Amino acid sequence: MADGGSGVAAGAGFASLRPMVAPRSVAVIGASDEPTRIGGRPVHSMIQRGFSGALWPVNPKRDRVQGLVAYPDIAALPGAPDAAIIAVPGALAEQAVDELGRRGCPAAIVFTAGYAEVDEAGRAAQEQLVSTARAHGMRLLGPNCLGLFNAPLGYFPIFTSSFDVGWPVDPIPGRGRVGIASQSGAYGTHLFGAARNRGISTPVLVTTGNEAEVTLGDVIGWMAEDDGVDIIAAYSEGVREGPHFLAALEAARRAGKPVVMMKVGRSALGAHAAQSHTASIAGDDAVTGVVLEEFGVHRARNTEEMLDVVYAATPRIYPVRNTLGVVSISGGAGVMISDAAEEQGIPMPPMPEAAQARLKALIPFSNPSNPVDCTAQVFNDMALVGAFARSMVEDGGYSSLIAFFTTVGASPALAPRLRAELNAVRADHPDRLWCLSVLAPPERVREYEADGYLVFEDPSRAVVALAAQGRFGAAFARVPRGTVPLPAVTLPQATPNEAEAKRILADAGVPAVPEATATSMEEAVEAARAIGFPVVMKLLSPDILHKSEIGGVMLNVADEEAVRANYERLMWNAAENAPKARVTGVLVARQVSGAVEVALGILRDPVFGPVAMVGLGGVFIEVLRDVALRRCPVDVAEAEAMIRSLRGFPLLDGARGRPRADVPALAWALSALSAFAVAAGERLVSVDVNPVLVLPEGQGAWAADAVIELAQGG
Amino acid sequence: MADGGSGVAAGAGFASLRPMVAPRSVAVIGASDEPTRIGGRPVHSMIQRGFSGALWPVNPKRDRVQGLVAYPDIAALPGAPDAAIIAVPGALAEQAVDELGRRGCPAAIVFTAGYAEVDEAGRAAQEQLVSTARAHGMRLLGPNCLGLFNAPLGYFPIFTSSFDVGWPVDPIPGRGRVGIASQSGAYGTHLFGAARNRGISTPVLVTTGNEAEVTLGDVIGWMAEDDGVDIIAAYSEGVREGPHFLAALEAARRAGKPVVMMKVGRSALGAHAAQSHTASIAGDDAVTGVVLEEFGVHRARNTEEMLDVVYAATPRIYPVRNTLGVVSISGGAGVMISDAAEEQGIPMPPMPEAAQARLKALIPFSNPSNPVDCTAQVFNDMALVGAFARSMVEDGGYSSLIAFFTTVGASPALAPRLRAELNAVRADHPDRLWCLSVLAPPERVREYEADGYLVFEDPSRAVVALAAQGRFGAAFARVPRGTVPLPAVTLPQATPNEAEAKRILADAGVPAVPEATATSMEEAVEAARAIGFPVVMKLLSPDILHKSEIGGVMLNVADEEAVRANYERLMWNAAENAPKARVTGVLVARQVSGAVEVALGILRDPVFGPVAMVGLGGVFIEVLRDVALRRCPVDVAEAEAMIRSLRGFPLLDGARGRPRADVPALAWALSALSAFAVAAGERLVSVDVNPVLVLPEGQGAWAADAVIELAQGG
Known part of the structure; x- marks a missing residue:
């Protein structure tokens, strides 16, 4: 392998x-x-x-x-x-x-x-x-x-x-x-x-x-x-x-x-x-x-x-687990920064309770949670800024800090004391990303930068930039993933029919709904009996890609009698609607209910090669274009992350009173599909596994239909 | 009224x-x-x-x-x-x-x-x-x-x-x-x-x-x-x-x-x-x-x-129909601006064909569509900048213009000629919003501003700001809407049951699915016969708000026999699951199929009063939080705009092979509901009309369930 x-x-x-x-x-x-x-x-x-x-x-x-x-x-x-x-x-x-x-x-x-x-x-x-x-x-x-x-x-x-x-x-x-x-x-x-x-x-x-x-x-x-x-x-x-x-x-x-x-x-x-x-x-x-x-x-x-x-x-500090602490003289700026932090996904955990109590004792009207509002009180005693900042670093442990001091940062009377207080804390903790949000002329900004601060006038922009540094840190720290095992793949000469496509994918680790191919009416009855009712019946033909359009799919086939009747109807529909198509048989499959329908797919990007796709069926793909993509191969953890990134993920996670779906099984199938795409090589044009029926936890994710498109030759 | x-x-x-x-x-x-x-x-x-x-x-x-x-x-x-x-x-x-x-x-x-x-x-x-x-x-x-x-x-x-x-x-x-x-x-x-x-x-x-x-x-x-x-x-x-x-x-x-x-x-x-x-x-x-x-x-x-x-x-130019023309010496900047313009919804129509041909004759390698790339060729003959800019204003008719000239805007050799050329065009067309995207020191920026330009280093930010001016213009030009007629509303003393709620709303212009109230089994049979099968049957009780939870809703009731059986079952379920509830009867309603399910609602904001809501049923509201809100009352055009703003709107507009739904009828219902909310006054806490069944065009939108919540007193 x-x-x-x-x-x-x-x-x-x-x-x-x-x-x-x-x-x-x-x-x-x-x-x-x-x-x-x-x-x-x-x-x-x-x-x-x-x-x-x-x-x-x-x-x-x-x-x-x-x-x-x-x-x-x-x-x-x-x-x-x-x-x-x-x-x-x-x-x-x-x-x-x-x-x-x-x-x-x-x-x-x-x-x-x-x-x-x-x-x-x-x-x-x-x-x-x-x-x-x-x-x-x-x-x-x-x-x-x-x-x-x-x-x-x-x-x-x-x-x-x-x-x-x-x-x-x-x-x-x-x-x-x-x-x-x-x-x-x-x-x-x-x-x-x-x-x-x-x-x-x-x-x-x-x-x-x-x-x-x-x-x-x-x-x-x-x-x-x-x-x-x-x-x-x-x-x-x-x-x-x-x-x-x-x-x-x-x-x-x-x-x-x-x-x-x-x-x-x-x-x-x-x-x-x-x-x-x-x-x-x-x-x-x-x-x-x-x-x-x-x-x-x-x-x-x-x-x-x-x-x-x-x-x-430029400070070259890339926190692996980035958290944001905010100290401010404006409650409003704190809220604004919190809005931006939530959007950017950078956590702002609260200060420890004991530290909050100590700070509250220093400035009774302060709000020492996080964002920390130390109020205009600090102008009377600038040492309080140092006490608050030190507690945030040492007790709060934040890797990134924003200090919002607006025009105070340029005030001839206040700025030098502010700078001295913050510098004393910074000197003991040079490993933090420190950002000042101040309004100051360029020469003053250059001084703060030389001290080691980042300076942003707009605190929301600071949040975007700081959050990015944490994502860099996480990417740098990422252990290169283990290799994804590739299956041995032998592609057929011609584009396979649905049953062949599902067999090829099943061999590669993408399981299909139990099914059998029948070439006669009685074989179909036998297959249905073995699989259990109700079943789905579908025409098999290498010449028909979208079979539901020509009446080639029969759902909810309930008993042996119905198998016979539907077999005849399928043959009739093929003869009537696709007279030139070669019909190689009828696929009989278990009809699964209670599943969430998901689509998996592979497309080939001319620059980056095969790309794996997952999306929820129905409106999510067709109306909302809610899909996740990733270059192949994708390991199981990455596959699960793709699935969880979907806007519609709550539907797999127990929304609307459903049981939770078997997301691990779906992730395995997606990973296996991506490995198949790599192993299949350049002749593979696309794969569309749609729907994949995802059953409740522990019951698996099963391909109910599959199309593999191949380039000519082999 | x-x-x-x-x-x-x-x-x-x-x-x-x-x-x-x-x-x-x-x-x-x-x-x-x-x-x-x-x-x-x-x-x-x-x-x-x-x-x-x-x-x-x-x-x-x-x-x-x-x-x-x-x-x-x-x-x-x-x-x-x-x-x-x-x-x-x-x-x-x-x-x-x-x-x-x-x-x-x-x-x-x-x-x-x-x-x-x-x-x-x-x-x-x-x-x-x-x-x-x-x-x-x-x-x-x-x-x-x-x-x-x-x-x-x-x-x-x-x-x-x-x-x-x-x-x-x-x-x-x-x-x-x-x-x-x-x-x-x-x-x-x-x-x-x-x-x-x-x-x-x-x-x-x-x-x-x-x-x-x-x-x-x-x-x-x-x-x-x-x-x-x-x-x-x-x-x-x-x-x-x-x-x-x-x-x-x-x-x-x-x-x-x-x-x-x-x-x-x-x-x-x-x-x-x-x-x-x-x-x-x-x-x-x-x-x-x-x-x-x-x-x-x-x-x-x-x-x-x-x-x-x-x-x-600050130039106080607010175009009512804002369009953006871009002239640039960088194809890439043009693409970047187009990305931003699409996101901001400001149109960038192409230059007229004849004008394009004239410009192409001036600079053969130029791309004179829009964004217009006049290439570095203009540095050899700065008069070409004037010719291109004039054609964009006079032939293209753009109300907003961005000229991307980056460091050229500060070049001692080139900038004065650039400025003279653009100023000549500007002098003839002072009614346009002109924006220069240049990299220049503050004193040079002040000069351009004194000429009448807006100056942005980042062209994407310029797009956001220019698009906003067009929205201001549209808002200023808006003809105040006609008054929305308010219905005469008399609210009951107590919170109404479902049938009363629907009757109250129907009187206000929000029609309900055909239905009747029955207080005996035989009345129910008679009502179902008059309405036509299949029907839905629901318990009526002032004490039960969410009736499906106690087995109070029966769907697909197909014939008279089933009406009798279900009537008994409803009474049994009420006695069993809500023994203290007063049961006032059973609602029998037409079961509608082929409809798109929509939810309409009213909530009362403590500051702004009643607010109307619309959202598509199912995953759209529950998983995606895809709703549109607007302060009441809402006229029919505003209501339709709310409906069209939904991410899931394509489902009402013929997506997935459905017929188009009766959006005008839905808009009427939403507008009527909003007028009802205003007329009902402060005692109205909320209304939840869910689902509204929206049938294909011309067939209406019908409330299938409604809850009206009232504050005590009257």
Whole structure:
């Protein structure tokens, strides 16, 4: 028996990006003497920022470019550069890549546009460009990319006007550094600029453009392994390549580096829309979403949330069991924070009773539960703030703390005493995530940040950012799951009929309702007698996928007489409504009652492979689109978590006076189905097990119908 | 027949707050010579800001306070002040109010704490304080409030340290001014400080503290009528008083002043939780939410969203039919904005085909649909930005526009040309809401704002804020609904049984399934024969509310024989399971099939009165809490909108192969029920019409069961 592990490839070779991102020498093909031109900006920036390596402009018309010695062509270069910037038009670009490859240059950064983003001819030219690079073993960024930068090296192979306003900043001592990986150049530099305005250090940015060779996954993987990056901020319009992307996310998780990703296109319909009934519920955006969740990536809804979460990650404190304590001088702010905490799922346990009593003795009108309202009383004796904060840390044990002090944080009279009190507590407990919610001018904010605080004007935004740090901590601490055992699967040549489909799935561990196949009326009677009445009877035909539509399903067949009558009716309906279909028999199955109907399914994502789905039957799937998805294979615990995440889960959990359903059995079936999908390989297009009848606890979950769709061949 | 109108009182008398908020003279009872003490801060601030009226400190121990002539007591004042600040402890406060009232002072601002917020004795003292004020016809703010300010008058009866950092700012010429109405002093001043940091003018702030007399509704109403306020930002922890609050929101709507409200406590369970089955689904927070929606108030989820929406309201452009056009130099940003626009429900129609063709001719690689990606090409010829923007306004006709130009907005080389091009278009179309999404330093942002733009770094936040302006426009343009006719209602003395309840509702326009009451077995047979088989039979008893629990409901009664058998069984079950219940007969009703089951209900909110509810039966209410609420009365169009807002609405609209249900009939029934609730008055505790059987289009919606709960007395 094989096994499925995490389905993540090892040894993805991210280190091969080193010459591109951290070279000792760089050639600029198409270097311009004009500092604002595309071929001039990188040269200008690297001169200004003192690139640590050799900088070789190539320009056939000039001896010097921006004061540097220029070379007439690639052949004239003093050596093979570690990296080359390609800033020459179309045909010349491919020629340059070829010549660089011949000289042994391992990396090209291609600014040149007019490729796959334009038309089919461009797509062909792009393929040619990549195959040229690959022939020389070169890594290639772009084409049609803005470039990248690695600021500590003074390395700026990028054409952007964003440095007009400022260069990447150094981090506050001890704070984490952020790498930006972006498919969009404009958005990547927007993010860099916005981060810089907030004092966040982004030493590395890589934009991937058309991603003909180097993909977002490669870049994230490189950052996961690079010591110069502690936190990864990524922007994607659609993940094009699965294995490296998955390996990169796993590498970041293992390295304890948070990944925050903006994936746009939530509202667009995915590419799967028409593939099958199951697939039409999802879209590739939804699949990407569950993949991000699997690896503990924070999917940001907008730029601000992205920056907030990244900013709150810079202290590099990721609590595994995150709890929030709130101390405030405003009861209202406490309620507001509690609202946000409940929405974000970060617990706010109350202070221990004894500690509450001690605090109440200090300030009689205070509310020392949590949120702790220490009232304006503290302004008369600022030492009380210290006493309250210390008790919250030492008695309450909260891993994350928000102190809401609004304009007091900028008050010349009060702020210094507030700061001293809190700093004394912080010094004894540097392992907590401390957040001040104050209204203060930027210079005062920088002081608090240097002390070690996060500063948020809006306490609700602080809650979102703090809650994310706990989810990172939980993801980092997660023990890699045991391997999911994969069944031995031999797929038939052609798409199987319902009975075959259920047998194949039963062999793989997804049990079906007791049933038998009959090829004559008397066989059907015998089967029904053996199974027990009432039974369900269904036509079997490889040519009929949706049999209820042609009158091919008979329910509540109560006795032997009825079996005979319904057998005849089925044959009649087949002859009448599907005269060309081959009928191979009739399926006789136990009719189960008192079950909750659930649908399980597999769809194949072109990027991430097989994806498992579960949803409650009826209105939940069809009206509410209430399904849970996860990349295959899924272990039993993950399967149960999927089931419990459904909005309709209460129906399986005893709502409306029902007995609790056999959720463990359903989770086993879902896990087994997911393992089957991996073992079945690429020929498996989709599986739709619908309904699965989930009986009360201890009585199992049984497939009552199944469709397996296969690609041709075998 | 009476009618229900909007249920909003006219003549709420908001103008009576004038002496309190805009006085010609103010006395400070308990004035301190120390500028940082509670009784000193208002005097200090008003001296600094040059209060336009007379300022009279009262202090028995000093001749002068902060350089002003001080008076030993109230009797010594040179006249009756328009307003008085009370900053003296407990018992003295009430005495001061009484003395001020005797002298004819019409308004007191009570800083003093220790009232209802503390304990029962405090509550009693507060009641005494209010009744003293009322006896003199005085308005009273607080007690336990931080105070208020009206900056244009230099009037600062407030003790806050937030002016340490800065005073309220003047608006950019032409921009709207924001009034802040807050139940929380700390949060109100936090909001003021945060607004000031963003350059938003907040000339007026009023904090209401314990709201013993003046409530949030009074303050909003005053701002709705005051010429010094254009936009209202409100903060509430719970609305305590309904009529003035409703009148205030309607006054603001009629005046075309947006109200943005933060109402905290979303996550807390409301006070109604245990009232009835229907009520347990809602909570007072949910009722407040639908009241805000009714009047077009934007309910902000956090401080930032509040400031964003308020900021975007300052140009005072509120499109009635809002559409969004996006011009960008980044395809990815366009997708991100489209995601946000879909979520916010602001349409982004495409540009007309002819205009697209013209733009495509200008920049061949551009994408001129909407979002319009004009590509980095425009940097070579900035006039193209003008051409694209003009076409979007003149051909696309968008009322709201976002121009995403990120760091270009701060580029010394490019920004001035960008600004000139956009300004030329803007000058010809000042009626559009223009938003720049740029990364620029504060001084550059101020320039753009002075030009007339809104500036947002994060384009997704811009979408939220722009979409809100369209909802304001739609609310302002709404024609006040016609009055909802109220039925004549005579409620019985005691809680009616099911048959009576249905008859009462049928008289009010909520029709019931055909039925009859039988008091003997043979009457039941006769009734069933007249109604037609199958029938449902139910016990009638004023003492049994939930009859199915005691075996009091028989379904699918197929013929006369079964009517007899079931009649006996019902009597037996009553005798056995509810021996003390008075049984008044048996209800025989048509058994309807093929219907969608819906629940209608009325619950009474202690603040806002009767609230109508609709939800689909089964899992939708019980598992998903999928209900729509609205204050009564509800007209037919509003009722239909409620029904259409349900997540499960597709089930009424032909999902899953059903015929479309008779939604108009259901809307009529809901509207009629809401009118009944208003007409029935305060004795009506709740109504639960469940199920209502909604048949296919044209066949009606019929109540199959109803419970009317009444308070004692009549």
